[in-house]
Amino acid sequence: MQLRTARIASWLLASALACMALPLQAQAAECPVKPMLTVKDTQDGFAGTTGTIWTIKPDCSYDVARLRGGEVSPPHLKGQLTPEQQSQLAAALSAAAVETLPARIGEPAPVNSRQISIEYGGKTAVLNLGMGDPALPGASDDTARRVVEIGRVVKAVTGE
């Protein structure tokens, strides 16, 4: 009996070790976006805030909608991330340590601010880029670069 129990325990342990040893790509078959991920890239201007909103759901389906005059239009793009895209996104989220991003990076401009925001796991990080400024607020600002990188990858994997 003890021997049988020990065998079962050994098998479980081996299985667990095998799972831990699986390459990242194999794990990517599961959607890496456990909470919903929302990225907004907006520009304030003559007509208020306009821009685009990317939403990636926990099942790795996504949609893309426009923001116009403060109103979100119905999604104009919907889809499902492929395993490769999931891997790409997982890597970006991991590299950017998304959960550690501060709530606000940079100061909003008095008018015509450009912002990129990341909403993930109940937290929101807002990057203020100044008036229409597509560049980073400072080359040494690591948090800003992380937000921009997540945004870049999300746009890339959703095709927009």
Place this chain on the structure above:
Amino acid sequence: MRQRDLIWTSAKFIGTISVLAATVIPSSAQQRPTSPVAAAPAENRYPDGSKLQSQYSSVQRAVVLPSAAPSVRANSAGFASAAAVQTDLPEGFSLLAAPTSHVGGTDQPAGANMAPATAADRVASATEKFITVFPLAYRGVPLSKGSDYLTIVDGNGQIQATRKRAMPSKVDATQPTVAAGEAVQVARRDAGAASAGPDPKPELQIWVDDRQNGNLSWTFTLGPSAVGDSNVRKYWVAAVGEPRVLNWESQVYHNHNGVVSGNIWAASPFQAAESRAFPSLEVTRLLPNEKAITNAEGRYTYTTPAASTEVRAKLRGPWFIINNQSGPGLESAQTGPAIPPINLHLGASGEDQLAQDSAFYWANVARDLARNILGPAELPGLPVRTNINDTCNAFWDGSSINFFKAGNGCPNTAYSDVVMHEYGHGVDAVKGGIVHGGYSEGFGDAMAVLATHQPCVGRDFFGAGTCLRSASDVILWPSPGGVHTQGRPYGGFTWELVQQLKQTFSEEESYAIATRLVLGAAAANPSDIVDAVRLSFIVDDNDGNLTNGTPHFRALANAADSRKIPRPEDPKVGGPSVSADASFPWTPVKVVPANSNILQASIHLDKPGKVHISANTSARSATPVQFQTGVYNAAPVNIVWTDSFRSLSLPTANQWAQVGTMFAIDLPAGDHTIYWKIWIAGGSLSLSAGTLMVEAFEPAGGPSALTAAVTEAGGQSAAMNEPTTVGANLAPAAPTIGMSRDEAGRGITTVRQ
């Protein structure tokens, strides 16, 4: 045959040939011999050097250049090269003296420091050039311009190139057989009216025709007798044989000029495009290279003359440079002489091009609107980025204004209202920085209102017929929300200010005054909207004392009050005031079943004055009823001043409610009777205890403006115990209400009777 007979026979033969030739050569060719240096219309002939025959050579000879300053080296290069090439000239020809141009190299005298020549020095010497254009002479007689010898010597003393140009293959004579005076007479006949000026001083020259024949000629300049007449000609007349005109050229070079225009969206991209002249646009002339800026009418004029050349207009100027994001920038070019004028049209057609034209045009309108508060160093050469690959927005980014393409239901955003708004941010930014987002947005809208003379900011922005923000909407201060929402009371204040001013001034004057007051406030970098309104009063003030009012105090105050923006207190009355009032008692009740004047009061103003009018009563009706009230200084019952107009209702039967209006207006000197009016249809009102008060005062202190007043209490009840029916004989009014202007330009509201 004797020699004399031979000559005579030859002469007859030549004469016969000449006669025959004259019969087949067009007369114009006889009058205007083909010239390598003249090819232009008869009215103005300018030289065309492209017909001159040139022969370039690589001489590869060295001359000695001293180690000295460039000017000394240039002289040496000139003399040395002349000596070196003289032997290349045919027999009888010589070089005449000419200055040498120094190009390239460094300004340091070569070898001045006696340092060893470095590789860089040698490269500099090789790029250094001494250029000399030597005029030529044949047996002491100068050749006309265009016949010359060019040498180019480098900094190391190498003659790199030479050019012989318009060298005659033969010369007919060096001694004239035609008197100078005779040649002048021939030229005068040729020039006609242009030749009446003083006698010229003819000189001998050898003029080379396009067959490379050298013709000894008299050359001189003929001018008109009238000062300022621009018809001045230089002539070359044959100095041997028949005194014929070999060539003439205009000496007065008319300057290139013309108008630059383009197609723009006058209102929005959903409405028709129009052609407009483009002010403040840079026009480039190719030869000689010069830039001119168009004036307010779009006209450019060069300050120096030129022959036929290219003139090119791009969408750039001293204030704005179009930076098109979707492709090449729009431009227009033409080549031609100075006369007739070269008009350039930036004939935009599609969205991409119209956006560029419109952005440039409207940006300059914005600049012009703000010209009184912007210095030349403020916002010069501002980039205007058009056709950005995005939709439904536009923005100022701190150093440029940016406009998006059409799409997602929005037009291309590079049009009037939007451009004005975004440039407003630029003005705010350069006047001390954007310190309040709400004010900055409101000021941008104010710019659009002031420039377009209408209240909608963002016409057709979300599709044809839509309006993004109307300044005529009554959005009260403070307006919580985003910066655009916060700014709306200020746009409304601006619109209302114009409406108030229009009660006294023409539309053009009203916009000019409002522009001065709003832009004047902007120059002081307001802290917020309240500060901006306060600053407009200060800008308007003419004596450093706001407590006694300002020239346009009432208009400013009414505009601020219309959006409930805090403002300076009403001025205390400086001089004597006048007042009048009229009333009816609480009983008997006054019944009003139709449109009526219910009270009137009269005043006299010695000078234009501020008039405050208030009317108040209690009213009830047997049935729920809607009605209107207002006042006006004329008797027709269907007219009230628009700003006194109130639309009211009594929703519950037989319940008393307060009814009235309050109103202020600038009125001219003279007698004024103010009538209080009620418009009602489909019911009747019972009024109890009403009063009409009229107060007038000199607005800004100073000498007494008002010296007499007469009051009258018209409409008062005649019998204290009987109900009075007013206007009962009037037909019921149809409920159609319209707005227009009275003869004084003030806003009135009328009702069809």
